[in-house]
Structure formats: C-alpha cells, structure tokens
Amino acid sequence: MLRKLLSLLAENEKGSAVVLVSLMMLCLLGFAALVTDFGLYCLSRQQLVNAVDAAALAGAGELSPGGSGDETAARSCAEQYALKNVADLTGLAVSVFTTPSGLKVVQxxxxxxxxxxxxRLLGYTSGEVQAAASAAVAGITSCRGVAPLLIARQDFKFGERYTLKYGDPASPGNFGALSLGGTGADIYRHNLIYGYSGRVSVGDMVTTEPGNMSGPTQAIDERLARCTDNCTVDHYEPGCPKILIIPVYDPHQVLKGRSQVRIEGFAAFLVDRVDCAKDEIQGYFISTTVEGDADFSRPPDTGVYAVRLLQ
Ligand SMILES: [Zn+2]
Structure with missing residues (x-):
C-alpha cells in the first residue's frame, strides 16, 4: 500500500508536493489553533474560576457574625463581585441555601x-467556560497569636463598649491570665505584647497563671502603640495589634490556683483604652477573621471566624 502511494507520488511530484504542503499547512494551523485558542480557553477558565471563588467568599462574608446577615445582601454582594471581576458573563446564578446541619451556603x-x-479557520468560532463555587462561614478551631488571657463564654455583644478587669475570669466582666509556652512573668508579658507563637486549639487543656502578673494591662498598652492604621471599632484591619484574640472557656469549669482549663473557642476584643492603675481594659468585642483552622460544623458564635470555600 505504502509502496503504491510512494510510486504514485514519484509519478506526479508536482501535484503531490502541493497536496503535501497543503496538508502540512493544515496541520500547522491546527497546532497553532490548539496552542493559542486552547491557551485562551484555559486562561479564561482560570479567570472565571478565580472570580467565582472570590464572589462566593464575598457573599458568604455578608453572612458572618459581623456582616449584615441578610441573604439578599449576600446574593447581591456575590453578584456584584462576579460582574466586577469578569466582563461579558453570559450566565450568572447566585443562590443562598441552608444545609440540613444549619450551614448557610452561598453558591x-x-x-x-x-x-x-x-x-475559526477550522470552523470553531467560540467555546464556553463554566465555573461554580460555594462558600460558607466557619468557626475557628485553632489559631496562633492568641493573647495569654482567658474569658468566660458569654453573650458577646458586638459594638457595645465593655470594661474588662483583670481578675477571676469566672466573674462576668473579668479576664484571667494563662501561661502559654511556659510559666513566669517574662513569657507571659511577651505573649501579651506579641501573641503566643504556638497554636492553640479548641479542646486544648491550658494552664491558668494565678496571682497578679504585675500589671498585665501595661503590656496591653504596648500593643496599642503598634497599630499603624488608627483602628477603631468602626474601621479596623484584621490582625491589628489592638485586637486581642482571647481564648474562651466554659465558666462551669472551676479554677483554683494554677488550674487546667479546656479551651472552648475564641473571642476578639478590640482594645481602645487601658487603665493600668485599675488593671482595666476598655473596648469592644468584635467580629473578625483570623488565620487558622476552621470547621463548618462549628458556628462562629464568638465572633472569630473564617470564610471558606466548600470543596
Ligand atoms: Zn490597627
């Protein structure tokens, strides 16, 4: 068969050259189209995936403890995000639904x-890329940089001014001290200024630091000076030094002297004033995101949350 074809080509060299060149041109065009248009297709798809992910995360942010909590607002926020980031969408659908376990999801x-x-030269004028993403608010289960403090679980009212006093954390309005990564005033003070560098998780047993740790409020005062954005309760940057991430415990646990206490969650307190003479800090419980592990089955009831994509 091949021999026959070769002899045929040899008989009519001129004509076969034209056919061969045409075939090669077609092949080249095919490859060029594959490279450029497939590249274009992949790029468009990646851009759409990124935009849809960002839109779902932005929408879910509205359902966070500090957001509006309004499903309509969440939907419109996600829509605006998607439309802002990708031009010429041919289809966009945003929905908010609640899973059987009570999780509100933005899709x-x-x-x-x-x-x-x-x-186009081969007859393919256009293609279609699609992307989908779902996001929800998840409670933080572990994080780094917590303050070596302890506060009882209570109904934290966001935006309401609180005065917290250093003392027995079981009393409402008080905060206590924790030894994280070692005992002693120096470690405690360092943790208070910079946050504990280790990871603290829900369910961890940590040790309380009994006695007066020589003015913990002074160390908190040092944090305030490190805020460079003039953060206030109306406008604050997540991760601002003014924000104390405070481990929360169940006050049914009895603490006596140096005790082991189980961490139940985390609260965020934005300090705006320190009274060293009275060992008091004044500020607001806030809702904020932190870097850390999060769990969708855990409601972010204490205000510290993460917004995550559902896989
Ligand atoms: Zn700040």
Missing part, C-alpha cells in the same frame, strides 16, 4: 463565552 455559577482566534 455561585457563572458561564462565559470565549471567542476563538485561529480555530
């Missing part, structure tokens, strides 16, 4: 048309 689906450049 975004988007479609975009991709106009091909070279593949």
């Amino acid at each position: 975004v689906n988007a479609v975009k048309k991709v106009d091909f450049i070279l593949a």
Whole structure:
C-alpha cells in the first residue's frame, strides 16, 4: 500500500508536493489553533474560576457574625463581585441555601463565552467556560497569636463598649491570665505584647497563671502603640495589634490556683483604652477573621471566624 502511494507520488511530484504542503499547512494551523485558542480557553477558565471563588467568599462574608446577615445582601454582594471581576458573563446564578446541619451556603455559577482566534479557520468560532463555587462561614478551631488571657463564654455583644478587669475570669466582666509556652512573668508579658507563637486549639487543656502578673494591662498598652492604621471599632484591619484574640472557656469549669482549663473557642476584643492603675481594659468585642483552622460544623458564635470555600 505504502509502496503504491510512494510510486504514485514519484509519478506526479508536482501535484503531490502541493497536496503535501497543503496538508502540512493544515496541520500547522491546527497546532497553532490548539496552542493559542486552547491557551485562551484555559486562561479564561482560570479567570472565571478565580472570580467565582472570590464572589462566593464575598457573599458568604455578608453572612458572618459581623456582616449584615441578610441573604439578599449576600446574593447581591456575590453578584456584584462576579460582574466586577469578569466582563461579558453570559450566565450568572447566585443562590443562598441552608444545609440540613444549619450551614448557610452561598453558591455561585457563572458561564462565559470565549471567542476563538485561529480555530475559526477550522470552523470553531467560540467555546464556553463554566465555573461554580460555594462558600460558607466557619468557626475557628485553632489559631496562633492568641493573647495569654482567658474569658468566660458569654453573650458577646458586638459594638457595645465593655470594661474588662483583670481578675477571676469566672466573674462576668473579668479576664484571667494563662501561661502559654511556659510559666513566669517574662513569657507571659511577651505573649501579651506579641501573641503566643504556638497554636492553640479548641479542646486544648491550658494552664491558668494565678496571682497578679504585675500589671498585665501595661503590656496591653504596648500593643496599642503598634497599630499603624488608627483602628477603631468602626474601621479596623484584621490582625491589628489592638485586637486581642482571647481564648474562651466554659465558666462551669472551676479554677483554683494554677488550674487546667479546656479551651472552648475564641473571642476578639478590640482594645481602645487601658487603665493600668485599675488593671482595666476598655473596648469592644468584635467580629473578625483570623488565620487558622476552621470547621463548618462549628458556628462562629464568638465572633472569630473564617470564610471558606466548600470543596
Ligand atoms: Zn490597627
């Protein structure tokens, strides 16, 4: 068969050269179209995936403890995000639904048309890319940088001014001291200024630091000076030194002297004033995101949360 073809080509060299060149051109065009238009397709898809992820996260942020909590607002926030980040969407659907376990999920689906450049010559004018993402607010289960303090679980009212006093943490309005990563005033003071560098998780048993740790409020005062954004309760940067991430415990646990206490969660307190003479700090419990592990089955009831994509 091959021999026959070769002899045929040899008989009519001129004609076969034209056919061969044409075939090669077609092949080249095919490859060029594959490279450019497939590249274009992949790029468009990645851009759409990123935009849809960001839209779902932004929408879910509205359902965080500090957000509006309004499903309509969450939907419109996600829509605006998607439309802002990707031009010429041919389809966009945003829905908010509640799972049987009570988790509120923001789901975004988007479609975009991709106009091909070279593949047109082969008869393919356009393609379609699709992306979908779901996001929800998850409670933080572990994080680094917590203050070596302890506060009883209570109904933290965001935006309401509190005065917290250093003392027995079982009394409402008080905070106590924890020894994290070692005992002693120096470690305690360092942890108070910079946050404990180790990881603290829900369920961890930690040790209380009994006695007066020589003015913990002074160390908190040092934190305030490190805020460079003039953060206030109305506008604060997540991770600002003014924000203390305070481990929360169940006050049914009895503490006596140096005791082991189980961490139940984390609260965020934005300090705006320190009274060293009275060992008092004044400020607000706030809702904020922190870097750390999060669990969708854990409601962010204490205000410290993460917004995550559902896999
Ligand atoms: Zn700040």
